[in-house]
Amino acid sequence: MAKVSHLLLLLSVVCIAATAKSAATKSGGATNFIKNSCSATNYPTVCVQSLSPYASKIQQNQRQLVQTALSVSLANAQSTKGFVSKLGRSKGLKAREYAAIKDCLEEIGDTVDRLSQSVQELKLHGQGKGRDFQWHMSNVETWVSAALTDENTCVDGFSGRALDGKIKASVKGRVVNLAQVVSNALALVNRYAKKH
Template identity: 55%
Template sequence: MELKNTIFLVILLSITILQSSSATPNRSESDQFIVSSCQTTQYPSLCVHTLSAYATKIRHNNDQDLAQTALIISLARAKSVTIFVAKLTKETPKFKRREYLAIKDCIEVLGNSVDRLAQSVKELARAGHAVASEDFMWKMSNVQTWVSAALTDETTCLDGFSERAMGGKVKRLIRYKVVHVAQVTSNALALVNQFAEKRSVKFP
C-alpha cells in the first residue's frame, strides 16, 4: 500500500466517522469519554494523547468510533515507521551485515503489520453494521486476530535489534520509533476488545 493511499484511507474513514454523527460531539464530553476509556489500555497517557486530537470526531460513549479512530492512527503510524526504516538502508550505506539484515527483516514484518491493520480498519467498519450476534463476533474475531498479529510483527522487528553487537545509533533510532507504534497498536487492541465486549452484550 502506497503512503498516499494510506493517507487517503485515513482521511476517508475520518470523514465517514464524522458524517455518521447525528450532531457534532461536545468536546468536553468526548474528552471525558476518551480519558475514561483509555484507562483500560496498557498505556493510558499515550492513549489519551493520541486520541484527544480527534475528540470532535468521536461520539460520546461510542466505543466503535473510539476503536476505529485508534486503529486508523495505528495504521498511519505503522506506515510512517515502515517508510522511515526503509529510508535508513538508503541514507546509511555503511551498515554492518547483521544490521542490514535486521533492518530488511524489520521492513518486511512492519509491512505485514500495515497490511493487517488496514484489514482491521475495514473489518471493524463492517462489524459495526452487523445485525446478528454471530456475524458481529466473527468480524470482531478477525479484527482482534489481525491487530494482535500486527502487534506481534512490531515486536518481532524489535527482536532483531536486541543483540549487543548491533550498532547503538541504529538500534536507538529504530527502537524509539517502533516501540511507539507497538504501544499505539497495543492501545488500539485494548479499545477493540472493549468495543467487542460492550457491543456483544447488546445482542439478543
C-alpha cells in the first residue's frame, strides 16, 4: 500500500511539473510574440511594458494583441483625462495655464471618445476578411490616428515660456506617455489590417 501511495505522489508531482512547464512555455511564447510585434512600433520598450502584463490573455493572437493595445490606450487616456481634470481644479493657476488645461482636457476627451469607438469597432467587426473587414479597420485606423493628433494638439497648447513650470511639465509628461501608447496601438492596428 505504501508503494502505491508513493507512486501516486510521484505521478502527481510529475503532472504538476509538466503542467507548470507547459504554462511557462506558453507564457514565454506570448511574451516573445509581444516583443516581436512591438519591434514594429515607434516606442517598442513602452509597447512591451504596456502589453506584457496581458501576455496570458494575448497568447499569440494578433487580433487579441491589437484589441489589448487599444484597450490599454483607452485606459491610459481615461487616466490622463482624470489627471488633467484634477490639475484644472488646482488653486493658483495662471489664466493661460487654466485655458491650456481646459483645451487639453477637451482634446483628451476626444481621444477617449475615439479610442472607445475603435475598441468597439474592432470588437464587433475585427474578424474576417474582404472589403467589409477593410472598411471597419479603416475606421479604427482613422479614429486612432485622430486620437494621436489630439495629444499633439494638447501639448502644443502649452508652448511658450509663459507656461513653463510644474503644470506644463506634469501635463506634458502624462500626455507624451499617452501619445506613445496610442502611437504603438496605431502601428499594431495598421500591421493587423495589412495582414488581412
